[in-house]
Amino acid sequence: MSDVAAVKLLVKKHASLKKEIAKVIVGQEEVIDQILLSIYTGGHSLLIGVPGLAKTLMVNTIAQALGLDFKRIQFTPDLMPSDILGSEVLDQNRNFKFIKGPIFSNIILADEINRTPPKTQAALLEAMQERAVTIAGHQYKLDLPYFVLATQNPIEQEGTYPLPEAQLDRFMFAIELKYPSIEEEIMVVKNTTTTSKYHVEPQFNADQILEVQELVRRIPVPDNVVEYAVRLVNKTRPNLESASDYVKQYVDWGAGPRASQNLILAAKANAAINGKFSPDIEDVQKVAYGILKHRVIKNYKAEAEGISEEDIVTKLL
Structure with a gap:
């Protein structure tokens, strides 16, 4: 097939x-x-x-x-x-x-x-x-x-x-x-x-589940989608020079490379179940909350001001 x-x-x-x-x-x-x-x-x-x-x-x-x-x-x-x-x-x-x-x-x-x-x-x-x-x-x-x-x-x-x-x-x-x-x-x-x-x-x-897992990995991903996912994860890291003031102000630790891998894999699967043969940026955005929110560690300032991990991810999307 x-x-x-x-x-x-x-x-x-x-x-x-x-x-x-x-x-x-x-x-x-x-x-x-x-x-x-x-x-x-x-x-x-x-x-x-x-x-x-x-x-x-x-x-x-x-x-x-x-x-x-x-x-x-x-x-x-x-x-x-x-x-x-x-x-x-x-x-x-x-x-x-x-x-x-x-x-x-x-x-x-x-x-x-x-x-x-x-x-x-x-x-x-x-x-x-x-x-x-x-x-x-x-x-x-x-x-x-x-x-x-x-x-x-x-x-x-x-x-x-x-x-x-x-x-x-x-x-x-x-x-x-x-x-x-x-x-x-x-x-x-x-x-x-x-x-x-x-x-x-x-x-x-x-x-059949194993076949689906293989199929998902075979789905091609455009370079711009991979770049978007990696840049999105990169934005969560406050210790980088390129980090925004918002992230530096409210985030202690950002997401690691595994988050980028998971974003692409989940975007591929999301595209597949919606009948698309390749994921786009919308697929990455759709899965971003669930993948990033437990990997973004907010600081005490964010805690004090009632800013949640979801708020931080929303700001970065």
Whole structure:
């Protein structure tokens, strides 16, 4: 199949995928789009939202619609790396046998990742980066495609272990989950307080997702779009001579090169699902908020003046 035909097929399959997800999840279109863009590009996402906004249900539904395995890990202060990675145990023949942990799945929901100590966070983040885990000197490959959706609760920060900036950078998107509108919440209540159950039909399988990821990487990008993405990321860095006064005034640290890579990958995927065979600057702008806002570290002055990361990104676009 040619790439043109593959893009056309992806548009159809993406539309049917969204329909299947909409059977269960009301609204949250933008959130779902960003999660799917992450999956189509082989990235990971950080979901920030208060409890009760159906984060687990959303990820479970997406996993079902994609035909992928799904596991949820509830992160707690006493969770150890071996609890998520797995460990070696002695079998009946007194040989060591590796028992896989919950991390061995296609889609992982790392619930409240900031409630577990850095040692356990690092174990997950190694798996995210390497697509493999090392136990007792042996490396075990994870099943592909592999996608981690970590969640953070923006309230109740007492006793949490915030992810360091270097680890936040490993997440392609930071997605803010907002409260539903009145109309959406009415639909949610109607749908969830009856005996009705919705069956989600898989629209993809693991191999097809891997093909989509390959397709996205093959999509050509004009030089001016790459230059725009790199310049946009460059604008976030306050220590450069070319930095604007606004950035120097309100930003402590800017985004690194991984942000530029992610902008282009996400722009490619966004173009593909919209039936375009090459991304343009609008595609980069569409994905910029989710990719940049957790990579731009604002300073105390911005905090004091109520300037958010989104405000800073908006100013730079």
